[in-house]
Amino acid sequence: MGKFSAVLFDLDNTLLNFWEFKQEAGKAAAKAMAECGLPDKEENIYKRIFEVYDEYGVEYQKTFYRVVHSYGLETGQSERIQQAAIVAYLREKFRVLRPYPRVKEILRKIKKVAKIGIVTDAPRNKAWMRLVLSGLDSEFETVVTVDDTKVQKPHRAPFESALRRLRVDAKDVLFVGDNNDRDMVGAKNLGMKVCLAKYGEQLPRTRHVELDYEISDFGELLKIIEE
Ligand SMILES: [Mg+2]
Incomplete structure (x- = not known):
């Protein structure tokens, strides 16, 4: 015994x-959002993602929705950027975690x-x-x-x-x-x-x-x- x-x-x-994955996946999502036309710099978008985590917790499920929504874009464009962020995030998650x-x-x-x-x-x-x-x-x-x-x-x-x-x-x-x-x-x-x-x-x-x-x-x- x-x-x-x-x-x-x-x-x-x-x-x-977990923390390494969260940071790397957050960076990938920010990059994808900027490339899809979210009108801001990658590092600012990354900061906003982590502000949402700070406010709602790291398990919050609507993080990218919150980030994109705050820019007041047209609905279709918003959805495209959100989905691009989710895909980039998941790809990075599968790679890093x-x-x-x-x-x-x-x-x-x-x-x-x-x-x-x-x-x-x-x-x-x-x-x-x-x-x-x-x-x-x-x-x-x-x-x-x-x-x-x-x-x-x-x-x-x-x-x-x-x-x-x-x-x-x-x-x-x-x-x-x-x-x-x-x-x-x-x-x-x-x-x-x-x-x-x-x-x-x-x-x-x-x-x-x-x-x-x-x-x-x-x-x-x-x-x-x-x-
Ligand atoms: Mg722990």
Whole structure:
């Protein structure tokens, strides 16, 4: 028996290079919009895309509509530019989105000593698309998405849902995530051990939490689990 009975993971920026994909796909969309005749410079369009993400969240589904709409073009022209943006975005997404180095190999080693699952704030369809795209869709015993509990981390509900599904006690679980305020605070509140994935960290830490482990590379996880 291993040191932990289960290891739970956040998905975006913990297992997958979500932020890199978001930036690259955003650039591709901005370029496509400028080329299609949106009357602005690529870098301004890119900025507007990220302003929409800041306001509505990165999972917002009408980002390009909002951006294009603000220029007040004729309907057909607007639609053409929006669709060009979506196509460019998706092409870039399919090209760029991938697991961090060695993720699959290391997950398979962890699976020999512990159950593994995901607790993500992404919508169910987006989470599964990202898992399929990155070739990780058959690795996990459970995947809890925001659609399952309707609340986001650090709320207890998504963590509890994963514990129930895996039939494990919080004290025997390690949670790995890049977001201090959501992943670390939430998992710690339930009594899990927590490991911050520093390589994926994008947001400032505004809440104090006693971290049990920090890793700057996914591979470092093996030592923690096997030690
Ligand atoms: Mg994350």
